[in-house]
Amino acid sequence: MGMNKAARTEWWESLPVGIRDEIDGYILQDSLLMAVKVITAIGLVPHGIGVGTAQLIANDRYLHYGDQIAREPESLLDLESLAYRAAGIGGRVVAIEAIWDGDTVHDWFVRLLAITADPAGEIQMATVYWSTAQQYVSEQEDRHQRHPVAVAAERAGRALAEHLSVPFHFASPDTPDDEAPRWHP
Template identity: 55%
Template sequence: MGTTDTSEWWELLPAGIRAQVDGYVLQDARMQAVRAVLEVCRARGLGLHDAELVVHRRYLHHGDRVARTPDSPLDRESLAALAAGCPGRVVAIEAVWDGDTVHGWFVDLLAITDGPAGERALATIHHGTAVRHLGDDRARVARHPSAVVAEQVGRALAADLAVPFHFASPDTPDDGAPRWRP
């Protein structure tokens, strides 16, 4: 399906559905927008990938008007404050891969606690977040930017808290990599 076809699919949507999709896009609710397009046009032969392209075009159309989900804070002070709010004692900082169809691969930075044992998400480092964090250094990064940033901020936070840092698969996205064990 080409670019002109996305416009044709958009025009085939009833006005109420177009308004709903634009509402989802403006709220940065990509998956709900894709689902709305897919549910209406699937019977006419539209597939998931094509529905994603239709919604992508709406994101381009609305540009800066989209209320983007804010990036997780990655500064040491904010991360330390989030870790301090964990129930129990923080015993490690861990970076783990995750992924979805909207963002692709990303890294979650977690505080591992005991008493009670558990984990708390401190930050989610998507590709765009990582690129913005790296700034001009992005050109010198050979690995996935999310992994590079997770290592940088995770190691610094772990050092500040005097706990171990664990990232089982920093070179390759792997959501099944071994987790930290005391």
């Protein structure tokens, strides 16, 4: 059973300052998992605070700090930046792939990957979050009810693939699916 906002606030305020500072330090570094780990480590046995409630408490702290949190910079999706990044890859790029991923902070997002041969591997080219997609997909644009993250990732990934003369693969462009089939030559 989860705690309501008032109970979470009361619990938070009952913590020693050192513990609050440690948790807030992780929050300010945008390190949700470490904050949740500390909250459950100190809260599980004495207060029954599991991962779900710990995430709510951490979210309260994210809301408290807002823009002060050191977020990772937004990925650029313009072709010039992506092409410049691709030019620095060791190995031959054989495909550009878009894959769904998600977490408790960003919800669903898409990772754009360069698939390489000689050596075989994958290099992350960009991460397309909701905030990133909003810069590249206008509200008026007809997206056919598709997630803006998918539209932005597909547009950028397809442009890069065309620039590199390699295939573009996005197994599930219409529905978030982090287990969709991956690209195979």
